[in-house]
Amino acid sequence: MTDSLLPPKTGKRRLFALGFASPGPYRKWRNGLKIIPWLIGTILMDFSQRFDSHVQRVDAWLDRLLREAALSDQTDQGARAVVPADISPSTPENNRLVTAMHYAATNGGKRLRPVLVIETAALFGVPPDACLNAAAAIECVHCYSLVHDDLPCMDNDSLRRGQPTVWKAYDEWTAILAGDALLTLAFELLSRPDTHGDGDVRLALIATLAKASGASGMAQGQAMDLAASALSEHVQLDLRHVKLLQALKTGALIEAACLFGALLGQGDANAKASLQRFGQALGLAFQISDDLLDQEGNAQVVGKATGKDTAAGKATFVSLLGLEGARRELRAALEDANAALSEFGARADPLRDIATFIAQRQH
Ligand code: IPE
Ligand code: IPE
Ligand code: MG
Ligand code: MG
Ligand code: MG
Numbered sequence: 374m375t376d377s378l379l380p381p382k383t384g385k386r387r388l389f390a391l392g393f394a395s396p397g398p399y400r401k402w403r404n405g406l407k408i409i410p411w412l413i414g415t416i417l418m419d420f421s422q423r424f425d426s427h428v429q430r431v432d433a434w435l436d437r438l439l440r441e442a443a444l445s446d447q448t449d450q451g452a453r454a455v456v457p458a459d460i461s462p463s464t465p466e467n468n469r470l471v472t473a474m475h476y477a478a479t480n481g482g483k484r485l486r487p488v489l490v491i492e493t494a495a496l497f498g499v500p501p502d503a504c505l506n507a508a509a510a511i512e513c514v515h516c517y518s519l520v521h522d523d524l525p526c527m528d529n530d531s532l533r534r535g536q537p538t539v540w541k542a543y544d545e546w547t548a549i550l551a552g553d554a555l556l557t558l559a560f561e562l563l564s565r566p567d568t569h570g571d572g573d574v575r576l577a578l579i580a581t582l583a584k585a586s587g588a589s590g591m592a593q594g595q596a597m598d599l600a601a602s603a604l605s606e607h608v609q610l611d612l613r614h615v616k617l618l619q620a621l622k623t624g625a626l627i628e629a630a631c632l633f634g635a636l637l638g639q640g641d642a643n644a645k646a647s648l649q650r651f652g653q654a655l656g657l658a659f660q661i662s663d664d665l666l667d668q669e670g671n672a673q674v675v676g677k678a679t680g681k682d683t684a685a686g687k688a689t690f691v692s693l694l695g696l697e698g699a700r701r702e703l704r705a706a707l708e709d710a711n712a713a714l715s716e717f718g719a720r721a722d723p724l725r726d727i728a729t730f731i732a733q734r735q736h
């Protein structure tokens with residue numbers, strides 16, 4: 374089972390610790406003053422349960438898709454005949470590439486991007502099950518980006534989501550190819566007729582994800598990030614550069630996830646623009662919190678090494694603004710994100726909850 378956006382037990386425990394939650398309805402009547410905090414606790418429980426159910430759906434769908442990816446090779450008898458039996462891609466168990474893809478995609482991510490797809494699409498009345506291919510596609514691109522990000526030639530990390538990174542668990546070539554194959558699987562998923570009944574919507578999803586992933590999106594941001602750390606002795610990025618770098622590296626995929634909801638729901642131009650603005654502000658908030666966690670987080674809770682940005686001499690929000698300045702910038706980004714949702718009224722409350730989660734997350 375993967376982590377949820379707000380694990381119910383943790384949330385409940387934290388609420389108890391703060392005195393904001395009571396164990397049951399009886400106690401709320403015993404002390405009238407406690408009823409409002411109790412209600413707040415209840416609302417947060419609902420949030421947690423709602424997101425848990427999305428996470429479970431997405432986990433199960435990814436598991437199924439990746440098992441199918443392994444099994445579909447069985448139909449290719451011709452190819453199997455020329456591959457020695459011990460490396461023949463006939464089952465998930467002995468298909469090294471697909472097993473590594475499965476490991477990379479199902480090892481406990483928060484599923485923020487798929488949940489954003491589901492919740493932005495819900496604004497237009499699209500049910501969660503109708504979002505799963507699109508949600509899984511964006512998560513495949515995200516997982517691929519992490520697999521490559523952890524490689525020795527990039528961030529050289531051994532721990533991801535509390536487990537050995539793919540190159541550590543397998544080897545470098547498997548990690549590179551598993552990343553490549555997750556990226557291409559994403560686009561194959563979006564092309565499937567059951568992703569959306571309208572071919573124009575499928576094309577728009579493909580174009581949006583391609584733009585967000587490549588040289589005008591995530592890959593460009595990663596290139597800027599690595600170039601900046603390689604040259605950090607000679608060149609210091611300023612805040613404007615760091616914002617652009619982060620908007621590409623992290624923001625582009627989060628923005629695409631929010632646009633996916635508008636595309637699946639065939640929202641109008643205004644709704645798309647609002648969700649794009651929401652996604653951009655949320656992406657910024659998310660990367661600032663990632664930088665804060667790298668500085669102050671506990672590696673066991675975060676599930677990846679911490680203190681790496683400083684060690685690598687990276688220019689981040691924390692290195693440029695300090696901890697307090699980064700927190701201030703995070704709060705401003707959250708206000709922007711919430712402001713972008715105004716036209717949706719109370720229907721956008723789950724998206725507001727996601728923004729709050731991002732500001733408070735510990736992993
Ligand atoms: C980590 O993303 C990498 C960044 C883009 C900052 P997440 O924090 O969403 O990673 P998982 O998917 O939950 O592991
Ligand atoms: C990586 O950023 C973002 C992408 C993979 C696109 P980081 O290098 O800061 O992510 P973590 O901290 O390793 O998760
Ligand atoms: Mg990196
Ligand atoms: Mg990294
Ligand atoms: Mg980081």
